[in-house]
Amino acid sequence: MTARSAPADAPVGAAPDAPADARPASPVQPDPGLLADWARRVGALSDGIRALLAVVVAEGGPAVADHFYGVMLEDPRAARYLDVDQVRERLKPSLQRWLAALLAARPGDIDALQATQEHVGQVHARIGIPVDLVARGGRMLKDDLHAGIRRHAGSDRLALDAIVCADGLVDIALESMTRAYTRSREAAGQVDGAFRLFSLIQNIGTERERQRALLLTWENALIYALTSEHPGPPAPLQISRSEFGLWFLHKGMASFGDTTETREVNLIAARMDSILRARLPEADTIAARRELLDELRAGADAIRSLVTIMFDGIGDLESGRDALTRLLNRRFLPTILRREIALQANTGRQFAVLMLDLDHFKSINDTHGHEAGDRALKHVAALLVDNTRGSDYLFRYGGEEFVVVLGSVSHEDAKAIAEGLRNAIASSPVALADGSTLSLTGSIGVAVQDGHPDYERVLARADAAMYAAKRGGRDRVVMDDGDLPDPPGVRALQH
Structure with missing residues (x-):
């Protein structure tokens, strides 16, 4: 929690x-x-x-x-x-x-x-x-x-x-x-x-394979050139000028951002191009060109491995999608809340944040094993999808916590949706691998946006309401009334 x-x-x-x-x-x-x-x-x-x-x-x-x-x-x-x-x-x-x-x-x-x-x-x-x-x-x-x-x-x-x-x-x-x-x-x-990129990319796996194929195309062109009698000038063979290199410069860096992997790809590519420019004009024998080719292919292998790591990241956690539940993870929660705050300021439409915590989740893992815990999380994620609207955002916030962002809702709407979720969880046991079922309940805190421009405030209010639901006996919905005590473990930054 x-x-x-x-x-x-x-x-x-x-x-x-x-x-x-x-x-x-x-x-x-x-x-x-x-x-x-x-x-x-x-x-x-x-x-x-x-x-x-x-x-x-x-x-x-x-x-x-x-x-x-x-x-x-x-x-x-x-x-x-x-x-x-x-x-x-x-x-x-x-x-x-x-x-x-x-x-x-x-x-x-x-x-x-x-x-x-x-x-x-x-x-x-x-x-x-x-x-x-x-x-x-x-x-x-x-x-x-x-x-x-x-x-x-x-x-x-x-x-x-x-x-x-x-x-x-x-x-x-x-x-x-x-x-x-x-x-x-x-x-x-x-x-x-x-x-924005995550929203546009429909099949990250396809894009990953496409870029790996472009990298292989460059490598094959390099092999053909360096095994021929007249390889030609080095400039057209540079990896920075290949389709892969241009994609990485203009789109790859924008997608992945400034990470250890992207910096390493840039360094390796720059080193490969420098080696090609310096040594190709002097590589006048098959043996010299073969040595150059082996060195460049080693660089391509290193880039291929880094690209795989980057796409694996953007395909699950870094893309904003939780690998287990397939809900959004918390990475994009600030983006969504900032957008909802701007919408509220411009249109007057309120939004609400629901903070949901599965009750007694540790005992599920301890008694039935982590596989049962994973089943419970996926089961609740599916219930969230089935019992919310297409305009709502669903997040696995971490551990056994989920966040739901409800757009264009009143206080009464938010409470009704939260009660519907609570009831759906309580009335729908999860099926375990041995054929048995396990009853679940959830504690839900709800905070309706009050016009405050800082998204952390509405999150903190929902969090406090969720802890109040826990303290009140669990399996219940608590609406933030603006006067709830802080959740456990908080600390104020004192001046």
């Missing part, structure tokens, strides 16, 4: 509070140069400057927050991200806490500071906040801080030193956010592109 973090505030650039996934994608190491710059700027804070900045934030923080969010709410684009209640209850206090932590930082706080800015940048990317709003927010904060520093400094020298320090800390915080924002947006763009 999943464990999600409680909501964590992301105040800068008009970002709303948003939960961070407790199981993030591949973590990225902080830039050592950036951490060194953090250390330098934090080290420049003298006791006098710290005391002055503390007074500025303590006395002027509420006014700074009022000005900041007042201007943000005047921008029509910010209406998607902000509402008055959210600003008053969460974001204004959060902004003041963020400023206080940033301007009072000590050397031991640097890792936490960097992690906070990374998290905020990821939230900005996830909800698609315009980056110029973030830059505007930073400019406004610095202007207000300058005015407060000049009021309280007592001397021009202290005011100047404090302004330089405050500007440096705000700037490096924004740089850290932007770095995380850019990385997250690029990753999301790659996944969105992969989803």
Whole structure:
């Protein structure tokens, strides 16, 4: 079962509070140069400057927050991200806490500071906040801080030193956010592109065999040329100019993305072409050309193996399809939820997320074996397909968890569909290999999109509702009412 973090505030650039996934994608190491710059700027804070900045934030923080969010709410684009209640209850206090932590930082706080800015940048990317709003927010904060520093400094020298320090800390915080924002947006763009390709590719196995055949065609042409008396110039024989090479450059890289395998294919192909250009003109004997051919064919074999690995990946897990249940896996869930959020914003049509967890699944594996567990998962997947609409998205989220995204539904519609799924599971035992049957039940949490732009929020709400169903006795549906306790194991990112 999943464990999600409680909501964590992301105040800068008009970002709303948003939960961070407790199981993030591949973590990225902080830039050592950036951490060194953090250390330098934090080290420049003298006791006098710290005391002055503390007074500025303590006395002027509420006014700074009022000005900041007042201007943000005047921008029509910010209406998607902000509402008055959210600003008053969460974001204004959060902004003041963020400023206080940033301007009072000590050397031991640097890792936490960097992690906070990374998290905020990821939230900005996830909800698609315009980056110029973030830059505007930073400019406004610095202007207000300058005015407060000049009021309280007592001397021009202290005011100047404090302004330089405050500007440096705000700037490096924004740089850290932007770095995380850019990385997250690029990753999301790659996944969105992969989803488009996945949606278009009807038979990945056919495409894989076609590319293997094109690679073999190039290899046969190479053999023919190098075993003839006059092999000709090297350029037409280069693998980068072959049909396979052109496909890999223009479509293969777009499909598979920047992976270890694609980088290795590029390196091997470049090395093969370099060897061909350098040695073919001098290979004036059969023996020399035979040696060259053997070396190039070894490279082709290596590329063929890598292509097989890549297609095997895109054919199951990397394609977004769970190998066991044939439902979508969680890879494309953010893509789908972002699209549904945009649809809701543009059309007003709500969507809902159902989080379903099979009850007592561990005991099924322990008592009946993993083969029975696999049968149960496939059985439930089939029931999901039979009891949902063609417009709904079905995911195996991980382990014994499933996620259903219901488009264009009301609160009542979502509850009715969830109850139908629960009843279908409870009334349809799974057949085991020995001819016996096993009764199943599921606990389902339901959250209807509330207009919040961060897809992690609706997931966390559905997750909390599912845990409430578990705590309430299992084999039941719980609708999120906005006031459920967090699921077990969550942690808030504190500023």
